[in-house]
Amino acid sequence: MLIGYARTSTLDQKAGLEVQLDELRAAGCEKVFEEQVSSVDVAARKKLTEAMDFVREGDTLIVTRLDRLARSVAHLMEILATLTSKGASLRILAMGIDTATPTGKLMLTVLGGIAEFEREIMLERQREGIAKAKAAGKYKGRKPTAQAKSDDVIELAWAGVGPTEIAKRAGISRASVYRILREHQTSSPADAVAK
Structure with a gap:
């Protein structure tokens, strides 16, 4: 069975959710779990938990993009391990990756690692920029409104x-x-x- 999972971060992203749902239906998903919740709060992602519980042997969980599913490589590997233990696979439409194949598993791991590395580099640059601005007296931070x-x-x-x-x-x-x-x-x- 093909099972879809769609997620946007906020209620304002209704159009983004609709696009995901259309893509998942076009991919042949028979059941779709959808939610509007931040990727940061993994515990609040009840529909992802339901989708993972619903998956059975031979099923494929399908998402449109990797960032709709996992926030970090560790979280991605946890999801992948759960699916693998159930005899299921993961397909990411935008990347053309299907973990039903050894190549798909390898590509997913490599790409997930690169994505996390890029995020860490961006955050490091941001911290360096803030430190330089503070040293130059140009960074005051957010003004406390309360x-x-x-x-x-x-x-x-x-x-x-x-x-x-x-x-x-x-x-x-x-x-x-x-x-x-x-x-x-x-x-x-x-x-x-x-x-």
């Missing part, structure tokens, strides 16, 4: 407004509201605003 609204948060709290409503009015998270209130615990509204 702290800039501390006075408003304190005033609203002293006026009896609840944390959820304060967060809504100030345009910050409830966690930020609680953090500001903890940091500015005072005995009077005047002292709170003065801080």
Whole structure:
């Protein structure tokens, strides 16, 4: 049986999901698992877990692109090991790779390693760039938006407004509201605003 798996990172990527579903159907997938969840949070990818549980001996799990399936080579190898232990294979349409063949397994491992290497190099360059910018005094980082609204948060709290409503009015998270209130615990509204 051909089983498809489609994933996009956010709900805003509906068109990307539709394209994946069309490609999987065109490839002959009889059952497709789809979800919209970040690749970073592997634990939240319930449909991937369901697809892996659904796969039986002789089945092929099909994805359109490698990045739709695994975030790292280690995760990819874990998926591949699970499929292999079940007597199933993996096919990646965009790469023309099918792990039902020894060549397909080799190519997938090599390409996955290259992809992870490229990502590490990019992150290293990014860290170096930030370090250079900091040394030159050009990098300040993201301006803390919640702290800039501390006075408003304190005033609203002293006026009896609840944390959820304060967060809504100030345009910050409830966690930020609680953090500001903890940091500015005072005995009077005047002292709170003065801080």
